Amino acid sequence: MSIAVLGAGSWGTALARMLARKGLPVNLWVYEEELAQIINDTHVNSWYLDGYEIPDNLTASNDIAAVLKDATMVVSVTPSHAVRPVWGQCAGLIPPDVPIVCCSKGIEIGTGKLMSDILPECFPEHPTHLFTYLSGPSFAKEVAEEHPTAVVIAGVNDEVVAKVQHTFRTPFFMTFTNHDVRGVETGGALKNVLAIGTGIVEGLGFGHNTRAALITRGLYEMIKLGRTLGADAITFAGLAGMGDLVLTCTGGLSRNRQVGLALGEGKTLQEILDQMNMVAEGVKTAKAVHELMLKHKINAPICHAVYQIIYENKPPAEAVKELSSMELNEELGAIQEKQLLQPEG
Numbered sequence: 001m002s003i004a005v006l007g008a009g010s011w012g013t014a015l016a017r018m019l020a021r022k023g024l025p026v027n028l029w030v031y032e033e034e035l036a037q038i039i040n041d042t043h044v045n046s047w048y049l050d051g052y053e054i055p056d057n058l059t060a061s062n063d064i065a066a067v068l069k070d071a072t073m074v075v076s077v078t079p080s081h082a083v084r085p086v087w088g089q090c091a092g093l094i095p096p097d098v099p100i101v102c103c104s105k106g107i108e109i110g111t112g113k114l115m116s117d118i119l120p121e122c123f124p125e126h127p128t129h130l131f132t133y134l135s136g137p138s139f140a141k142e143v144a145e146e147h148p149t150a151v152v153i154a155g156v157n158d159e160v161v162a163k164v165q166h167t168f169r170t171p172f173f174m175t176f177t178n179h180d181v182r183g184v185e186t187g188g189a190l191k192n193v194l195a196i197g198t199g200i201v202e203g204l205g206f207g208h209n210t211r212a213a214l215i216t217r218g219l220y221e222m223i224k225l226g227r228t229l230g231a232d233a234i235t236f237a238g239l240a241g242m243g244d245l246v247l248t249c250t251g252g253l254s255r256n257r258q259v260g261l262a263l264g265e266g267k268t269l270q271e272i273l274d275q276m277n278m279v280a281e282g283v284k285t286a287k288a289v290h291e292l293m294l295k296h297k298i299n300a301p302i303c304h305a306v307y308q309i310i311y312e313n314k315p316p317a318e319a320v321k322e323l324s325s326m327e328l329n330e331e332l333g334a335i336q337e338k339q340l341l342q343p344e345g
């Protein structure tokens with residue numbers, strides 16, 4: 001077996017290193033040529049995951065064709081806005097029997113497409129049952145530290161999903177399976193927007209009541225959008241839903257929460273982003289989610305408020321005041337009315 005990992009940010013590096021430590025040969029595609037050299041010379045990715053030694057059986061390269069050559073599994077871990085250009089470079093380089101594991105979390109601005117919509121568009125000849133999606137509560141640094149971690153592998157084909165599950169399984173990395181690709185993907189994307197929201201209320205000085213309210217009402221918005229996009233409601237009670245939502249909305253390592261904290265404390269988005277070399281997916285996803293909510297006429301006041309704060313310079317305190325004074329009705333009314341909790345079919 002030989003694994004190609006595309007993307008050497010913190011998550012790509014943590015996963016590639018974990019697979020290499022398992023003894024698998026890993027080739028890591030690095031966007032920045034200089035960083036590929038640094039990783040090969042020093043055996044550390046000092047730009048995105050400093051302090052964690054990378055084993056000899058992991059080779060870094062900026063040459064995507066060389067990385068994909070002879071790969072028996074491809075693991076894609078770029079930020080979601082980079083998937084189209086990166087997958088575009090892979091055209092014709094991945095044989096039709098190779099599973100592709102997508103680990104990016106996000107929704108495309110302008111199209112509202114999930115990664116599971118974009119993947120078949122970029123690889124039209126590739127059998128779709130070979131596409132799988134890895135998601136769940138997992139900070140890269142804690143995976144590098146080998147803290148017990150549980151994630152979910154979503155896909156439609158049992159055999160393919162099981163193969164990916166066993167490839168990633170380690171004594172500390174638990175890989176559950178799930179057939180609900182839409183649910184797993186919607187959860188992974190929306191939690192980043194909601195983490196910005198929880199950061200904002202914390203930055204404004206509000207406490208645990210406010211945070212718990214936002215997480216729970218945010219989950220309701222996640223279920224409403226997810227069900228509209230074809231997800232099963234029960235998925236949101238799982239690792240890619242509630243699990244990742246709790247992690248990202250409360251964890252100190254969450255970049256999206258940090259963006260929110262700084263916004264709540266009065267910094268501008270530009271000031272915040274200028275100080276980050278990493279990607280906070282929620283900033284872009286907030287726009288994509290806003291577009292989707294408008295398109296499907298879904299009432300999602302928290303996602304809407306995050307969008308207004310980021311893209312319309314609405315003062316955070318004003319947005320929270322408006323949210324707190326909204327008209328109140330049946331707690332889970334929209335879901336019950338539209339029978340959104342019923343399984344498909």
Ligand SMILES: NC(=O)c1ccc[n+]([C@@H]2O[C@H](COP(=O)([O-])OP(=O)(O)OC[C@H]3O[C@@H](n4cnc5c(N)ncnc54)[C@H](O)[C@@H]3O)[C@@H](O)[C@H]2O)c1
Binds near residue numbers: 008048
């Ligand atoms: N960091 C985590 O703990 C974590 C955990 C789970 C999922 N994810 C998801 O994994 C994906 C990657 O996140 P990350 O944290 O590894 O990224 P990161 O912020 O650590 O690094 C950004 C990466 O994007 C690359 N990049 C920037 N512009 C690019 C372009 N135009 N084309 C190709 N590559 C480009 C950079 O080289 C770098 O490797 C995201 O979708 C994120 O939501 C991250």
